[in-house]
Amino acid sequence: MIYNGISTGPGSQTATSFLYLNDLVVTSNGGIFVSDQFGDLSTVWAAGNHTYISQAYPTSMTFLDQAIYLVSGLSTVAVMSTSTNFTLGYLVASTFAPSTSTVNAVPPNCTFCATWRGSLILGGAPNDPQNIYASRYSAPTDWNFAATDPSAAWALNASNAGAVGEPVVSFMPYSDDLAIIFTVNNVWLLQGSPAAGGTLTHLSNSGILAWNGWCVDDQGYAYWITCAGIWKCLPLWSQYRPPERITDQSWTQFFSQLDPSKQQIQLVYDQLNKFLRVFATPFNGSQGTQLVLDMRKQGAVLPIQYQSTAGPTVSASFATGLGNYQQLLALGGEDGVVRSENVNAAPSTVSIFYCPQPICPDPTSQSLMQTLDIDLGEIPINSVIPSTAMNGTIIVTAGPTAADVGFDFSYPYTSTSTAGTVTQWVGSFALDRRQQTIYPRVSGAWFSVAISTSPGNYFSIERLIGTWLPFGMNRTYR
């Protein structure tokens, strides 16, 4: 493999051994940029026109044979060499018909691309939406679908594998032999090249919402997003275990209201945090609500929001290999800026407060809380967080309804309930990596736990386990 360095200018560093790194191609307003692993940006093609890529539509890119291929609905496929000084060029398109395609005429107006089995995959052409095209193996300029050898270019609708029949939204290259084709209403597994006996197997009638609406985690599970939620399958097992929806009964309204005509919908696996990220960024530039699914032991589903300028319009999770961004979740903004979540940010002046959802141990009666075990997680000690800054206050509140035990989330924290209907217990804890047991002995039907600390102090909570005893009829039932 030949490396073509981004630059050798001021600030560059010299490798003392072989380094394997990632850079990032960024597109905006027709411009093509390359960022190194430190976020230093070089302009490959200035913005302001649609010479190589669209100024308005998303750019789908893929990496093949030391070149980045870029499609955005234009008639040509842009090619940027990563081995020769980011030279830009074209694959030339012409009026396309599979039966008459010539070697050098690529399908025009494609909106997504991928690399699979060494071929450049194209699809999403408005005038041929149900089709997918693949170049000859390792020959992205050979689109001669008339060839019949196993490495030949193929068009899905003309292959023996058969056509999927409805508009293809996206294509997921999964492994050497497996790919998933997402249509509006169905999901298909493609096994093997259609030019060499490949077959199509129907996986699901879930469909997918957007071309960026799928991802694969580091254990090989494939995920995609629909209005019914997020689906998961292990393509290798798909013949034996159909895709399953992992967001059953969670955030149903959020998913059902996703609208690909108004939102840029993306599903990204965040390698750094082991999160699934659902991005639903409004096209109109307003602030969207994003979801975080903690995939460690099927953890929490949480909503977040970025400032409206941060989008993300597009996103990518990858390892740069160096520096502060060894693992990077790159978020493309509405304003030409690529951002990342600042997980190492210094503490703000705002104090920390945490309140999990209220819990009702026994819907049929009141309960008396006997104990609360707090598993304190690990906090990395560093210059920002000394061991003396690990502490917190815990407030257990019990009351007749969930609303009664809610909190006013302003500092200092107070219960919103009226006096006399709730009971509270206040205690404290310190340090990390230990289990502390407290004995609140408060009674009610609903309980909430609020944990807080003052500015400049921190805590980590891994688990809260409570024990309750039956305590008679709930007073709200009288």
Place this chain on the structure above:
Amino acid sequence: MPKPASYNNPIVREIPLGMMGVQRAISREHAPQDSLISSVNIWLHSPYDYFDRPSQRPELSTFCNTSTGDPILGLQPFGYVVPPGGTYGSTGPLTPLYLFAPYPSSGQYNATTVYAGSGNQTTTSVQGPSTSSTAFNSTFSLTYTLGVATNFATTGSTDTNYQATETTDWDFSVTLGQPSEGQAITQQAAWVTTDQSYSEFGLSSAQYELQLTLSGTNFGGPITYTPINFTSTGVACSTVWNNFSSTFTIEIVASTIQATSTCYMSMYANGNLISTKSTNGFIWGNPANGFGQLSSVSQASGSQSGSPTFSSNVFVS
């Protein structure tokens, strides 16, 4: 009276740390560092808190800024290797560290890799194997018909494919010289414009910039060339381009040259694509005959007046 059995069997519940009944249960042994609840990532753990305190949104930092002010439309990581001595991470200009050098070998030019050093290089010479004894006599006949029509066919030859409504076209004729081993191949090209309203090129003023770009396929990989830019500054032209000329140099370095190698040339005016042409599978050499002999120089039809030329150097050895 005995207590109910439940008094001896208290209800034990794990309080969900997330929402909607989805529990977060991370063992202490596997507690990740990011389980730290801080003012930064409290949102990961406490959505209730998030909703009521918007200031607790995830804090973002700028990774890079395209300065376009427009939405980011694409992100694509790509991998590469930096060998010992190579450089990485900089804000400087784009310059190549490694180049390919083609050399003849049994019917085609196979790739070899020559470390060309680092640093800013505008001209690079590369060294091929010493076993070659045949001069690289090749025919590189590019005839471009560049016009303002958008539906040009991509076949080269002469200017037969532009729209009839056009008043003129741009003609290119590119010819490879006959370099001996180790010499550069020089392409000569002439082009001329006559009676061409610049407005047809989407230009709004008499000052414009032209750019010629190249790409290649079946060269065993991407080709290297130096982008060509030249402007009309100082050239008299009002509403009509007339005998505008410029001279420039293009340097092509490819790893493999074979009969199917195809070169694409695109011309832009002020960043607007005028046309893209390909060599459409020209013959680089004839292996059966010592890689052939220079056979022809293909001249474009149409006007060839004026003196503008461009030369191209293909380094072989």
